[in-house]
Amino acid sequence: MSKGSVRLAGSGGDVAKRQRVRDGRSEYLSLVSKGVCDKLKKPLKGISYAKWGYIFSIPFMLIFLIFSLYPTIYTAVLGFTDCVGLNNSEWHFLDDPLANFDSVIHNKSFTTSLRNTVVIWMMNFIPQITIALLLTAWFTSHHNEIKGKGFFKVVFYMPNIITAASVAILFNALFSYPVGPVNDLLVSWGIRDESYNFFVDGFASKCIVAFIQFLTWYGNTMIVLISGVLGISPDIYEAAEIDGANGIQTFFKITIPNLKTVLLYTLITSLVGGLNMYDIPKLFLNGGPDNATLTTSVFIYNQAFSGSYLFNRAAAASMIMFVIIALCSAVLFYVMRDKDEAKLQKEARQAKRDAKRKGGMW
């Protein structure tokens, strides 16, 4: 089936070309508001395609219901009980349902962990997104060909492949005190007189954790962004080049706006991943020293598995984190929403009303 078999009545090649930069739906809507073609809007032979939406979602829903729903709801419920200890089947709902939440919020370790999580995440994410965008710009640039970008793309992703445990062992060995590679370097280059114990310095430990996170994820982010850029039609870039745009203008005015949806994905997954940061803080220094690298997920794990099995408090903390993450994500969604689409939907609704008044076509 040839791609060009749809010839829109009265449209002509130029209109279609210019509109192609918008997404499929807005293109369709703009054509509708031109009152051009109702063939696309009226369902064929009266069949509603809505049911297909449900059908295609069934596998996901089924698996989710079976494997994830029960544990999730069970945990949520536990937050309101006094369930403590191993294999406790006799827990009760608390008289004061918010008691666990209250104790978690006032738990100094929790507030410290929340602060740490945000700080470490910022230290990790800001360099990460900057460098990933930079590399994306360079590697998809039509102006300056970087030779060997295939090689670089491969190499930059590689740290993502190593398990967190291995990376933790490696960095523990790198910064070890009193003897270790980094300390040896510091002393032999004369920067310090004697070894420095990084692992009792809270700030240094935070930086190392942030760096590890950066190293293991920047390649991943870069690849996601690049695959997003590859989805942008090269015609736009050609047009821009003809119009005389340079590299920077192309990047900021064309690439980034068209990358919005994928960028939203990156931001949200980074946010969720960052606020749920568990592997490295736990395996590297187990939240130490003195809670300096304690993140909320490690805090939750400790509540549940330090020996007192405080499952109710762990559950309450999980729910609090969930609410925080949901709020932040909602903000991100709102900020990154497609304002054009919102505007077009408004126009479409307006056009519909106008058409109705004029009577006829509908």
Place this chain on the structure above:
Amino acid sequence: MAAVANKKASSVVFKVTAYTFCILLTVISLLPFVIMIINATRSTTQIQQHAISFVPSTFLKSNFEVLTGKSFDPFKGFLNSLIISTFSTICTVYFSTMTAYALTAYSWKLKKPFFTLIMCILMIPAQVTSIGFYQFMYKIGMTNNFLALILPAIASPTTVFFMRQYMIPSLPMEILQSARIDGAGEFRIFNQIVLPMMKPAMATQAIFAFVTSWNSLFLPQILLIDNEKHTLPIMVSQLNGDIYRTEFGAIYLGLLLTVLPVLVIYFLLSKHIIAGVALGGVKG
């Protein structure tokens, strides 16, 4: 003339900066691997004295023997890991694309709530569900079963989210409509038209899904009890098992062996990401 020369000069500056930066990043990114390779050739005692060294040694063979001696069957572990990872990657990518398609191509009443639900699932910390999950698996006797690790991969919120974000700007509705006009069923449209268009996105997610599944240790360790069913990461972690004498040399070798297959898959799949499939293909 000056303008052209300027452009050339700034291009050179740009290239020099870019290359230097990239080479620096390369060194940092490759460092862990170099260390792993070198440590795989050193003996445990050497590693315990100096954890990092850039001088390889001669203990590769003896580390190898330790590895195989401790009933570490890498071939079996590799096969098990391959089966689990491949199938769960296929499940994740296929069904997530399908779910994303449902969210993008059709308008149905529960669409928005469903998407919100998926986002909510994404935000729950993994520990919350994992504990309840394996409790559940024990209760229904699905331990020692690869399916317990493969089937849940069908519902992967991050992949669905990514495919949806990717599809929104790039799914060409007219092509779908014209296919419908030509009489194709929905499944056919999905499998024969949409999937090929999503190749870069699918390849990207396939790599991520494969790596995550391949490296996962916690759940497989608890669910796969039989020695015959152990995956590669489980076997490597068992090398840590001697509390008195951890065989670091063999561990690094094991880690290296674990990483190699992933690199191969990555090289194979990265072709699809790099070969730009330009979408929006209603070309004249």
Place this chain on the structure above:
Amino acid sequence: MKKVLSTIAAMAMLVSMAACGNDSGSSSGGSSGGDSGKKGGKETINVWAFTDEVPGMIKKYIELHPEFGEKYTIKETIIPTTDGNYQPALDQALSAGGNDAPDIYCAEAAFVLKYTQGAASQYAAAYKDLGIDVDNKIKAADIAQYSVDIGTNPSGDVVGLGYQATGGAFIYRRSIAKDVFGTDDPATIQSEIGPGWDKFYDAAEELKGSGYGIVSGDGDIWHAVENSSDQGWIVDNKLHIDPKREEFLDLSMSLMDNGYHNDTEDWGDAWFADMKGEGAKGIFGFFGPAWLINYTMADNCGGKAVGEGTYGDWAVCEPPVGFFWGGTWLLANKDTDQKEGVGELIDWITLDCSENGLQYMWANGTYNPEKPTKDCVASGTVMKMSDGTVDFLGGQNMFDVFVPANEYANGKNLTQYDESINILWRDQVRMYTSGQKSREDALKDFKRQVSDNLAIEAE
């Protein structure tokens, strides 16, 4: 370029896999002898451990008693404790029950109390219910008291016993002893460094005069301090900081201020380097049980025979303060269907004091002919029959020192929360000795963290 890389990687992989495939064909045949797949008529015993030590012992038993191997199939689950994965998995398997639940499971000294007396003790079977005549056998084998104390549940039944005796001694360098004290005789050195910490620190000062440190890091003296305290961390459900344990803050600071150590962290690279004598300054000694000698120091002394590295330059003497460190306890699931088989195995490993029992072989180095190592075992009877002479200690019979040391081991000042509390405590002490906070703050933060993580308030 990518194609080349991927081909190389693929080939490297295939070659290694093929080589492994051939090798393991023979080894897996031997090692996984009693695996699943041959169910027909045989009963299955599920063994959970965190090292391959106990599963190895069971295999040895089947080797010596083939009839056992015909009756039972052994399924082993080994999850190392390194990433903290062992306990959650074990707990879930125990609470879920059923056919896949463990029949025999191991617990290490750091967390054994949870399984014998604490939150998970509900799953443990009393040894007497397995058909073992516990009281008499313990007397006959003269099992170290602390091991019995730890393995007794609140109802007074023995539910777990260890196969090792991990009473600790002071392991010191002969050459340094001669250099500073004029002799390397254990009896003399013993009276130089103890009894008591005051004498120990006096000796440290003397060693410092000759440019040596007395221990590698503060972790070395911690086990002695911990185990010699009068009471444990929890008294009447409240956090209790025993004065002897609180003293650790000062002892550690003294080591740091006076430069008596190399400020290493136990199990870190530098700690191992000190065993070889390659640290910043020479280190006089280590605190440890017999297993530290054979399994840790021997591998890290820089040699395999007398004259290489520090091999042969060591000796043991009584420590200034008695203690024990480590050990593995064996427990049985009270819902096991294979009570007889399980009882037989546990009996052979922990209570059999004949020359065919595990304890004798373990103590005398005949257990693994390829790598003969001697260790202290729980049965005093066996220890009396055994010879602990090792070249590593310059020909000294280490049992002469370790057997009496077991009597000082205290099994009554432990709690099930020790693992977590000790981590928090050591963390705070380190913050104090490295100058990051004051003594009062370290104590205050310690109490708060215990309260935050374990919901246990201070007294």
